[in-house]
Amino acid sequence: MVISARVHYACLAMLELAMRSGEASDDSSPVAIREITDRHNIPGPFLVQILRTLRTAGWVQSVRGSQGGYRLSVDPAKITLLDIAEAIGCQESSARATPSTPLDEMLGEHWDEAAAASRRVLGEARLSDILERCRHGDASMFYI
Amino acid sequence: MVISARVHYACLAMLELAMRSGEASDDSSPVAIREITDRHNIPGPFLVQILRTLRTAGWVQSVRGSQGGYRLSVDPAKITLLDIAEAIGCQESSARATPSTPLDEMLGEHWDEAAAASRRVLGEARLSDILERCRHGDASMFYI
């Protein structure tokens, strides 16, 4: 699981949308790309590309025309960082050829297990939890 | 932690050397590169490059001249897959700029924790254990 800038930007955008989705209870005000890029220093046309992918994956809805923009299409408590990373297309590093020797096979299992371990971590990180912790200002939650 | 072909080859070579180190009790017979590439289908000149790195890192010794080759310079029970990956120079993905927002920072901590999780797995995989399991023929030890 490689965390590219693309994935990082995608998660920032999703978190931003999640933050805004709670504000207006009528859910009628989409967030413009411009607002996201301004706040998070993301290159504009690059974010366009990323949001397109997220829309195809079904995580966000787009509203065209003036006053248009993006909004989440699902509950922030139902999306994890892993979901986003997979939507962006983090290719698994376990796309290896069939092992040629027992040693080769055993090594491959270790790579798979290492990848699974990081996926497990990201699969437990829900957007809603991250926002909640951010509001309470408790960064560094891992360094207990 | 990205597992490249380079790291995979390095680990195969180290495992091969570890397997041979037990054979001759006098430890006087280094293994030629050729023997490793033949057995594991690794491009020759590429393995040369990799072994050079491992030598610099202190994990193997080289013996020049006719009848020369490589041998481990440490106990297989004292080397883990993580050691090898780091020797090869898997750069950490956490080489990011300083976070600009709390959201940014919190995300970064998740990436770090995910990376730490996979490092933990690899850091527990000793060469001696892998060889031992390989001899007993128990692949798939992770799918319990």
Place this chain on the structure above:
DNA sequence: TCATACTTGACTATCTTAATCATGTTTGTA
């Protein structure tokens, strides 16, 4: 009608990875 904002597809630069090549040095052995 006009400005705002999303849509789409093509395109480019830079970096990393994987791999190769040529040349040189060391050492055992006949």
Place this chain on the structure above:
DNA sequence: TACAAACATGATTAAGATAGTCAAGTATGA
């Protein structure tokens, strides 16, 4: 001593991924 086996070193290359850009088009509210 000559020779072959085997490592040492540095330069180089090809392919692919990543990050980011650009241009032309479409929808919609005011």
